[in-house]
């Protein structure tokens with residue numbers, strides 16, 4: 001039932017999801033164990049963002065079951081899922097552009113009232129991203145793309161999540177910065193926070209993830225330990241060869 005005797009943190013069992021009559025996910029099985037970093041790969045329109053949205057409750061599970069921390073989660077609202085320990089770093093960052101850096105970070109902690117712990121988490125975010133501490137009163141929307149990515153990650157960390165869902169954190173960033181962001185994702189993961197990251201950049205993601213899933217037109221076509229996927233021929237042909 002579990003990997004290394006651990007309970008599952010997140011499980012999708014035969015999950016399908018639809019937009020109207022269009023099926024975007026079909027019979028998807030996925031598991032994330034506590035402390036794991038798992039990447040979700042796949043071409044454009046394969047259903048990666050939909051998978052994250054379904055986990056978060058932005059898109060409804062139309063068939064199958066979703067479990068989070070051992071309990072059925074597919075009937076919970078997004079707010080309830082966040083309260084139970086999910087956090088998201090959405091596609092294209094989507095920070096609050098009119099709010100300052102500080103206000104954006106505070107929004108991440110809006111469901112909490114443990115002031116001392118919030119302060120500790122803020123210090124941790126500043127340690128990871130010193131730039132945010134330097135720009136506390138700058139409007140989020142005026143930060144550079146890379147800085148907004150840091151802010152979106154910082155905001156997610158401010159809810160002290162058990163699972164962070166990230167949608168293409170490397171999008172639009174220069175290669176050196178992509179490496180830096182993934183180093184930080186790894187550090188966050190080493191702190192014990194599980195990470196589920198959608199990434200087009202298969203090489204970078206697989207080089208630091210524990211496991212990966214590959215989606216094609218809404219179905220899981222390949223999954224396994226990251227190192228195996230890195231050397232899998234079908235995988236190599238489908239992705240790495242093109243990069």
Ligand SMILES: Nc1ncnc2c1ncn2[C@@H]1O[C@H](COP(=O)(O)OP(=O)(O)OP(=O)(O)O)[C@@H](O)[C@H]1O
Nearest residue numbers: 019020022024042043044045046047048049050051
């Ligand atoms: N709100 C929506 N309404 C209708 N169809 C949608 C909606 N959102 C996504 N889809 C469709 O669902 C399919 C999967 O989209 P999704 O955004 O999950 O793909 P993706 O793998 O994240 O792609 P990309 O790499 O381009 O971000 C696509 O065919 C898309 O057009």
Ligand SMILES: [Mg+2]
Nearest residue numbers: 048049050091
């Ligand atoms: Mg997407």
